[in-house]
Amino acid sequence: MVGVAFPNLLLAASLLLVALIGDVSLFGVPVWATILYVPTVVLAVLANPLVRPLWRRISMINLATMAIVFPALVVRQGMIRIPFVDRGNGTLLAPTMVTLVVVFALLIVGLGCAVLSQEDPEFAGVAFLPAAMLVPVLAGQNGPSGLMATLWALAIVYLTSAALTVVASMLVGPYATLVAPVAIAVEFVTLTLMRSDSIFPIGAGSVAKGLFFVVVGVTVTLSILVPMASAWIRQVTRIAQSSDRRLSHQ
Numbered sequence: 001m002v003g004v005a006f007p008n009l010l011l012a013a014s015l016l017l018v019a020l021i022g023d024v025s026l027f028g029v030p031v032w033a034t035i036l037y038v039p040t041v042v043l044a045v046l047a048n049p050l051v052r053p054l055w056r057r058i059s060m061i062n063l064a065t066m067a068i069v070f071p072a073l074v075v076r077q078g079m080i081r082i083p084f085v086d087r088g089n090g091t092l093l094a095p096t097m098v099t100l101v102v103v104f105a106l107l108i109v110g111l112g113c114a115v116l117s118q119e120d121p122e123f124a125g126v127a128f129l130p131a132a133m134l135v136p137v138l139a140g141q142n143g144p145s146g147l148m149a150t151l152w153a154l155a156i157v158y159l160t161s162a163a164l165t166v167v168a169s170m171l172v173g174p175y176a177t178l179v180a181p182v183a184i185a186v187e188f189v190t191l192t193l194m195r196s197d198s199i200f201p202i203g204a205g206s207v208a209k210g211l212f213f214v215v216v217g218v219t220v221t222l223s224i225l226v227p228m229a230s231a232w233i234r235q236v237t238r239i240a241q242s243s244d245r246r247l248s249h250q
Contacts, residue, residue, distance in 0.1 A: 004169045006043075007040065007043060007062055008062070008130065008158045008159075008165060009159070010039055010043060010059075011039075011040050011062050012158035014039050015155035016151075016155045018151055019152050023148070037063070037066065041059075043059045044056055044060050047059065057117065057127065060112070060116065061113055061116065061128070061130075062130060064108070064109050065130055065131040065134070068109060070134060070154070072105045075101075076095070076138075077139070079095045079098045096211065099214060102215055103214070103215065103218050106131060106135075107222070110222040113127040113128040113226050115230070115233060118233045119234070121233075122176040122177055123168065124229070124230035125180035125226050125227045126179055128223055128226045129161045129179070129180045130157060130161045131219075132183075133160065133184065135219045138153075139212050139216065167179060177224075180223035180224075180226075181224055184219060
């Protein structure tokens with residue numbers, strides 16, 4: 001049962017190792033990036049799709065999350081930290097555009113989760129969980145700053161996702177679909193309580209706050225819709241396969 005969490009545990013271990021080693025380069029090549037991505041790539045390639053299909057699917061989703069959603073959130077965080085982002089001082093366009101990029105990245109990963117999890121649609125929301133849990137951590141203006149601090153935060157996200165994956169695997173039927181939205185809500189409240197002030201610094205404009213809640217709203221909505229989309233894709237695929245079989249027998 002714990003085996004279902006192995007892809008998330010592997011990426012969490014990679015993140016912790018990189019955080020401990022630091023930003024090291026060898027002949028101009030960032031060693032930390034190699035350590036971060038290579039183990040998950042190897043798992044995605046070598047995992048037997050017949051014996052461990054979940055390992056391959058989750059590894060592919062984790063790679064997409066780290067290659068698409070994570071960089072987009074980091075860039076957005078830098079843009080939103082521009083002081084007093086709002087309509088009045090001409091800094092609104094860049095944060096709005098990068099927020100749309102984050103939304104698009106989340107949509108891509110969510111669609112990937114729905115497609116790859118169509119054999120087990122109740123688990124699609126859990127597959128999307130790491131990407132979803134990155135949003136409350138990195139989308140606010142008071143998130144972690146610096147590569148190492150961010151990697152520590154990501155490691156905690158993936159360790160938590162691994163634990164929640166085990167919990168979801170023990171739940172029956174539709175109850176597993178509740179894990180992702182409940183986890184995001186608990187994470188949001190926990191982060192707000194842990195920070196001494198709030199997720200926004202003093203002087204943050206209304207637009208900065210609005211853009212944050214747009215990203216969080218999209219994330220929560222996707223965590224609910226992804227399992228539904230996965231079930232719909234499975235149904236459409238089965239109808240198409242049934243039609244093909246009937247045509248082949250005519």
